[in-house]
Amino acid sequence: MSLNKFTSDIIQDSLISIGEAMFETIQRTSMSPIIYEALDYAVGITDGDGRLLAQGNGVITFLAAMSLVVEDTLKRFGEDNPLKEGDVVMANTPYAGGGTHLSDIALITPIFYKGERVAFTVNKAHWTDIGGTNPGSVSTVSTEIFQEGMHFPFIKIKERGTLNDAVVKMIEANVRLPKSTLGDLFSGIAANDVGAERIIKLIDKYGLEAYKQAAEEFMEYGERISLKELQKIPNGVYENTGFIENDGFGNGPFPLKLKITISNTGMTCDFTGSHEQLKGPLNLSRTGLETAVRAAFKSITTPTLPANNGSFKHVKLICPDNTIVSAKSPAPISVYYEVFLAAVDLLLKTLGPVVPDKLPAGHFRSVCVTYISGIHPVTNEFYVQAEPLSGGWGGCASHDGNRGQFSYAHGESYNIPAETRERKYGVVVEEYAFHNEGGGYGEYQGGNGQYLIFKILSEEAFLTGAFLGYSIPTWGLNEGKEGSYNYFTVLRTDGTEEDYNVVTNVKLFKGDRVKLVTATGGGYGNPTNRKRKKIERDIKNGYITMEQAEEHYGFV
Amino acid sequence: MRVATDIGGTFTDLVFFDYDRETKEVKSVEVSKSSTTPGEFEKGILNTIKKIGLDLTTIDFFAHGTTVVINAITERKGAKTALITTEGFRDVLEIARGTRPDLYNFNFKKEEPFVERYLRQEVKERINYQGEIITPLYESSVDDHILEFIKEGVEAIAICFLHGYKNPVHEKKLAAYIRTKYPIFEVITSHEVTREWREYERTSSTVLSAYVKPIATTYLNNLTRHLQNLGYKNNLYIMQSNGGITTVEDVKANPITLIESGPASGMLGAVVLGRTIGKENLLVLDIGGTTAKCSLIENGIPKIVTTYTIEKTKTQAGFPILTPVIDIVEIGNGGGSIAWLDDGGKMRVGPKSAAANPGPSSYGKGGTSFTTTDANVVCNRIHKDYFLGGELQPDFDSLKSAVKPLCEALDMTLEEVARGVIRVANSNMVNALKSVSVNKGYDPRDFSLVVIGGGGPMHGAYLGEELQMPEIIVPLNAGVFSAFGMLMSDLRRDYIRTDVMNLNEKQFSIIKSVFQDMKNEAIQAYERDAYKQEDIRFEHYLDLRYDGQEHSVKLKLADLNQLKIDEIEHHFHQLHKQRYAFSLTDTKIEIVNYHLVAEVVVNKPVIGKVEVKGTTVEEALVATEKVDFDEAGIHESHFFDRNKLDPGMTVKGPAIIVEQSTSTVVPPGHQFRIDAYANIIIRKK
DSSP states (O other): OOTHHHHHHHHHHHHHHHHHHHHHHHHHHOOOHHHHTTOOEEEEEEETTSOEEEEEESSSTTTTHHHHHHHHHHHHSOTTSOOOTTOEEEEOOTTSTTOOOTTEEEEEEEEEETTEEEEEEEEEEEOSOOOSSSTTSOOSSOOSGGGGOOOOOSEEEEETTEEOHHHHHHHHHHSSSHHHHHHHHHHHHHHHHHHHHHHHHHHHHHOHHHHHHHHHHHHHHHHHHHHHHHTTSOOEEEEEEEEEOOOSSSOOOEEEEEEEEEETTEEEEEOTTOOBOOSSSOOOOHHHHHHHHHHHHHHHHOTTSOOOGGGGTTEEEEOOTTBTTSOOTTOOOTTHHHHHHHHHHHHHHHHTTTSTTTOOSOOOOOOOEEEEEEEOTTTOOEEEEEEOOOBOOOOOSSSOOOSSBOOTTOSSOOOOOHHHHHHHHOOEEEEEEEOOOOOOOSSBOOOOOEEEEEEOOSSEEEEEEEOOOSSSOOOOBTTOOOOOOOEEEEEOTTSOEEEESEEEEEEEETTOEEEEEOOOOOOBSOGGGSOHHHHHHHHHHTSSOHHHHHHHHOOO | OEEEEEEOSSEEEEEEEEEOTTTOBEEEEEEEEEEOOTTOHHHHHHHHHHHTTOOGGGOSEEEEEOOHHHHHHHTTOSOOEEEEEETTOTTHHHHTTOOOSOTTOTTOOOOOOSSOGGGEEEESOEEOTTSOEEEOOOGGGGHHHHHHHHHHTOOEEEEEOTTTTTOTHHHHHHHHHHHHHOTTSEEEEHHHHOBOOOHHHHHHHHHHHHHHHHHHHHHHHHHHHHHHHTTOOSOEEEEOTTSOEEEHHHHHHSGGGGTTHHHHHHHHHHHHHHHHHTOOOEEEEEEOSSOEEEEEEETTEEOEESOEEESOOSSOOOEEEOSOEEOOEEESOSTTEEEEEOTTSOEEEEEEEOTTTTOSGGGOSSOOSOBHHHHHHHTTSSOGGGGGGGTSOOOHHHHHHHHHHHHHHHTOOHHHHHHHHHHHHHHHHHHHHHHHTGGGTOOGGGSEEEEETTTHHHHHHHHHHHTTOSOEEEOTTGGGHHHHHHTTOOEEEEEEEEEEEEOSGGGHHHHHHHHHHHHHHHHHHHHHTTOOGGGEEEEEEEEEEETTOSOOEEEEESOGGGOOHHHHHHHHHHHHHHHHSOOOTTSOEEEEEEEEEEEEOOOOOBOOOOOOOOOOHHHHEEEEEEEEOGGGOEEEEEEEEGGGOOTTOEEESSEEEEOSSOEEEEOTTEEEEEOTTSOEEEEEO
16 A cells, blocks of 8 residues: 555545634624524535535534535536536525525535536525514424525526625515625635635645545545444344324324335335325425435444545435425425424434444434514513523433433534523523433433423513424333423413413513423333442432332332 | 743653843753653652752742643542532533534433532522522521532532622622631632633533642642742742733632643743744644644734633533633644554544653553654654653664554555654644634734644644745744743733623723722732732723624723723724624624733743854764655755754754754755744745
8 A cells, every 4th residue: 555545534634624614614704693603504525526525514404415405506507507617506495405494505616626627615504584474484384485585596696706796685685684694695605715725725735636536535435434334233124103293283293104224235214105295394305304314324334434425325215205204395394303303213213223232212302492582671672582402312322311412403502591591582591400200211211301491571572482292202212211292381470381382473471481391311221220329329319209210210 | 040840741841040130031941851740740840850950949930830630620530529509500510502513423422510410509599680689698598508518528619600700799608608617618609710601601610610629729739848848938830821820829719720721831932932033923833742732823912712611522512611721722643642543444643642651652661552753753853862852762672563553454664654644643733723723714824833842843844834834933942842931921810701781982981990890809819919009910801792693802902091982893893804704883882791911020031042152063963864754755864953053054954953852853945044042943945
């Protein structure tokens, strides 16, 4: 073997480092809090044919989107209408390659070296507002995509270096926060440029041949490692059913069907038989489903290695169009993330018994997003408090379930501190703590869910939220017991309580309390095998009550 | 005579020198190096003192940088700690921010908090965001919890109440109560650690400071005693993470300020050096035995951040600490970093290190891992006669058996593997340097690269070339530069307070009164250490942001008595644009934090020009041997003794310059010059 091997390694590491630079550029220059705080975006570098070379993610929901949106771009700009140097394509079509919901905008920049297309830099980010019926462009009651904002079907926002002013003006006229929305657009274009410049420098340094060879070797590396890991997993056909409990209009539950086939040469995930797409916005696009499948595959093969197209060569998705997980126009889709999590959950629930050392029991399976809007009691300014909530994860073969973690869909997301929340939104947080509503018993106990209770001080306010997992608990694995439920409750000043799960605009009054509850994760392994010391520790720490220990662990 | 000691992960360094009282110029500098002694760090210091027979009765200034705090945390060997917090919030410490950097690992395991739940207790009390008491505190309500803590063997108690940054009255009340009634505990409250908001970050900082308080106190007391026994009569000064020194008593009150004690002093030394030689824009790279640290210095000022996260990795969120730290990026890539192959057969270097014990394979102390240092030995970039300061010869047998598995797996010769290890290590360091420069909007071509630490001068020229930097500076005493930096620093204390309000002229009186409040606190603290009010120099900063945003920008105020709103606004828009690439000139500006820096300038030496000895280049030549410069080829190269090189000399590469604590590599196509201060300046020919 020659020293060129090191050159390839260094080029690959450099590409990953360029991805990091693009990621930081967006975090530094974007103007929407959901991008720079929740890191709801991803960046990618592909080769000239759209094969993923490097990726930076803040959340997992865009794993497949980077390469698929470039592939679709290449289909639309074929030989008769090829992309040129200085072009930037903009796309948010949910039903096409790379699509999620309209709020996530992809920007695709082709990179040329001496006239040859050698790479793409791409990013996709959640813009706070993209127009449509509701502020934030997300609703639990939309019935058509047209209510969910502006649609950019793979258009050139820049052509040969010139910005398309007509489109810019249209965006400005159609969104609620034009300044920050356009700021996000320019931030995304800049990030791609940062990547482009460094890729060209990299090729200058090592030469085009070495760059291409490194890319090939990197694909081959991803493919080889993931296949090697896949081959450690028992062959077989594994089937299961999951549910979307609600379409936003109180109908449901609706089934998701899955058949996974694992052989020595690959894994196939077949969702044929899943319910047809819904009237409400709880639908998922094919790209969203592809991401779910790839994320599941990655988690059982190469969770810590950088992703590239090679790593996904041996996983295949089958699903007919127009289902709840492969929705087509004009299905509304803004709450896709709940369906995405249900798909991931079904995949992991099916694979869990096959690779019980690699996957945990079920986690709380919902982003648990709430939106509260009202007039601030001190500043008299209008506010919208939008936030996901953390909850309990399932136990696994090596440890108890995590407590206080955001869902699988998240990654580098941050909660809102009580101290900043109280100032910004004028509410009073009364409790932010683990509950012991029970469940999750096992050799490894599921992580406790939690309460977030806050009091409204505005004269009136409105509550919107979507918590799935309110009627189906988190699941146990390997004889572990099921966990608990997600839901939220409004505690009125007169002492009455109202329970909710998927709802838009519940009216709140001064002094009302909102209690958000996330589920306890499922247990792993038979509870009778749990070590006594651990049970004692849990009682001492108040993670479980003495009564629960007696009843479910036979603790005396 | 002045002495400074710096404890690193691998070596403990000691530097001492005398300086001219008139010109303040440094006279002869001597260094002593010894292995770090984990568990009993003071031993390593005493070893360096013994080694050169230093008489402490002749020393009038002793400064110390220590890893005792960071070690207690990374090894989880701090005190048994309890937390008392506001009712409803005991789990804030465990929920943390809910973050999971390890995106695709669903078996992810969140790190255990430093205080287990049964030791996190709540009391009824509440203050709102405006600082008003909603629910009063009754101190005695804590008694039952305290009795439980006593039973459990708790040593330290952290107290953190919601909005304690805004109004610490309840924290003060409870701390006073516990300190009086239960003096067996070390007690620390959140407002004593920081007055910044965000309850998780503040709780984490307070808990960590409590966690290290007993161990830091014992260590500093022991060290003080040992030094006194050896005849040292003056104050012992401790290097903090903010680039300033302070007294032992001050550190004991809030020891978390020591978290990056050693690395900060290297950066500060570079600032002083830069000012001396007229270079104010620097990228500083400090390569030690275990890690490489880098930092960017703009206009002669190091960047200070007030949120620092330890143990943050690609898979873990880490633990935030709200304390002022010189902004440093650290990677697990030092001289002792181990080369290995990952599952896919890719060569990796670090983050695992052979550390001081057993050390790289060439040390011959039983180390079986091939490290960056070994690779440099193979390439003869470290000469065998100047290995480890010439104290021992590299053990080639041990080295060859360590590299064997890599040679076999890669089907490569020893030399090829060695070149590969250096390439990969260099690539890691280039990426770290880019992360503090290019990724933040700075062009490395506008900066000089200062390389320090035992490994810095070996890699500097290659890194500088890769980043197209105009010159590489290898300071005099580069190998022990952190210790050197401590002798150049002043006393410094930072006070930070969150008090969110709109920025407008009406608030100027509030701004002044908040700063005055903080100044009074600083004056009191310095007076406790017997410094006079008139010796304190203040700097005022505001952390500002646009209304509705989270990120803030730190802006220095020129003169508190002549605040001009349009100047502040203009300055902020400019800074925001530089940092975040845009400004919003018609959006309201908010003040988030007040930041006061209180410094006392100590009587310290300056870096002086060195005497021209009148030697010739030939006299400095110690050997001529083949050196492997990888892609630049294998060349007969001159080895020079740094001590015999005279200012003004210019020599063409390839060359290696040897000195006791490091070696400087000057590849072919480069040349070096010795400046008036005996620094080596490397440039491309």
